[in-house]
Amino acid sequence: MSDIRALLEISHYAGRDLLLAQGGGGNSSVKSADRTRLWIKASGLRLAQLREGFGYVELDLAALVALVRDPLLRAAPRATAHAEAVRRVQAAVFGDNSLRPSLETTFHALLGPVVLHTHPIYVNALTCLAGGQALLAEALGVLPTWVPYAAPGYALGVAVDQARAASGEPAPAAIYLANHGLVAAGETAEAVIAATKRAGALGKRVFGALAAEALETMAPPAGLAHWASELAMALQRLAGWPAGAAVRPTCYGALHGAATEPERWLAAGPLVPDDVVYNGRRVWVAPAQMPAARWLSAQPDAQGEAGRLVVAVAGRGVVVAAASEALAEAMEATLLAHVLIRRLVARRGTARPLAPEEVAYLAEMESERYRQAMVGTV
Numbered sequence: 001m002s003d004i005r006a007l008l009e010i011s012h013y014a015g016r017d018l019l020l021a022q023g024g025g026g027n028s029s030v031k032s033a034d035r036t037r038l039w040i041k042a043s044g045l046r047l048a049q050l051r052e053g054f055g056y057v058e059l060d061l062a063a064l065v066a067l068v069r070d071p072l073l074r075a076a077p078r079a080t081a082h083a084e085a086v087r088r089v090q091a092a093v094f095g096d097n098s099l100r101p102s103l104e105t106t107f108h109a110l111l112g113p114v115v116l117h118t119h120p121i122y123v124n125a126l127t128c129l130a131g132g133q134a135l136l137a138e139a140l141g142v143l144p145t146w147v148p149y150a151a152p153g154y155a156l157g158v159a160v161d162q163a164r165a166a167s168g169e170p171a172p173a174a175i176y177l178a179n180h181g182l183v184a185a186g187e188t189a190e191a192v193i194a195a196t197k198r199a200g201a202l203g204k205r206v207f208g209a210l211a212a213e214a215l216e217t218m219a220p221p222a223g224l225a226h227w228a229s230e231l232a233m234a235l236q237r238l239a240g241w242p243a244g245a246a247v248r249p250t251c252y253g254a255l256h257g258a259a260t261e262p263e264r265w266l267a268a269g270p271l272v273p274d275d276v277v278y279n280g281r282r283v284w285v286a287p288a289q290m291p292a293a294r295w296l297s298a299q300p301d302a303q304g305e306a307g308r309l310v311v312a313v314a315g316r317g318v319v320v321a322a323a324s325e326a327l328a329e330a331m332e333a334t335l336l337a338h339v340l341i342r343r344l345v346a347r348r349g350t351a352r353p354l355a356p357e358e359v360a361y362l363a364e365m366e367s368e369r370y371r372q373a374m375v376g377t378v
């Protein structure tokens with residue numbers, strides 16, 4: 001089971017660093033030496049949760065490769081192809097496992113023996129920047145293996161396969177996913193960790209380092225806890241909000257700071273799939289002086305976001321409301337990454353948000369909803 005040691009090593013490396021992975025985002029896999037099996041992080045779990053015998057799923061590698069390269073699926077409408085791919089990935093699982101394989105299993109199957117997919121803040125500043133691909137090529141001195149945006153799941157698997165074929169490299173060590181993240185692949189855990197570090201260091205060189213306090217937590221700003229408790233009481237009166245919902249100011253100082261210009265840093269639109277998966281179609285902005293109950297009663301669409309809501313109270317700070325504490329933590333880590341990416345992007349240009357139709361598609365994806373639900377249960 002030395003393969004599993006490599007899986008745990010890369011998972012824990014990325015899982016302990018908020019700059020690399022937030023919430024249940026990112027995933028890891030290894031393949032058996034005879035290339036018949038693949039072990040991958042289970043959907044919805046955090047990378048840091050993987051242990052020997054827990055948190056990963058074993059799959060039939062040949063079935064996965066056949067799935068990504070099936071010409072019939074490639075010709076199908078994307079929602080149909082995605083649903084069929086989810087079914088076939090699940091069918092490729094060995095043994096009786098209540099966990100589901102990562103939604104991104106498809107692209108893992110196509111790459112080297114060890115694969116680590118992360119959502120690094122410094123790399124995503126490049127992948128979410130208008131003109132980021134050219135800036136990356138300039139910084140690297142060679143053309144990067146770059147994958148145009150594709151929805152997670154089947155579509156991303158196909159896009160990675162095509163980008164790899166077009167790159168001319170049989171086994172690129174680093175693959176950049178537009179508006180999404182990084183995939184590092186290699187022969188060993190060490191090689192994959194080194195490739196992840198190189199990509200992050202490159203982004204840091206391009207944009208400059210984040211402020212030292214970027215990831216720091218703080219006590220909530222004055223009055224915000226009161227606003228959050230009023231919101232909690234108002235949400236309790238709505239259908240769809242469980243009694244034990246977590247409604248509170250975020251713990252991150254960078255998010256409260258961003259609320260001074262909420263439309264610019266928080267509510268300018270999702271940049272990456274996890275923005276939608278964890279925080280919904282949008283971050284809401286409430287005027288500073290309006291009581292929470294009155295604000296909510298005037299927002300029928302916000303009321304409909306059962307189980308998760310992010311509200312920037314202008315000039316004061318950010319409040320998260322979630323069906324569980326675990327989901328609240330995943331939401332605020334994802335939002336922190338969003339704000340820090342926007343701060344880095346602003347140093348070099350403008351952000352390229354996800355297209356509205358992509359946001360709508362993500363919001364509907366059944367398996368992404370499952371992943372979001374899993375965060376609250378494990």
Ligand SMILES: [Zn+2]
Nearest residue numbers: 026117180181
């Ligand atoms: Zn991802």
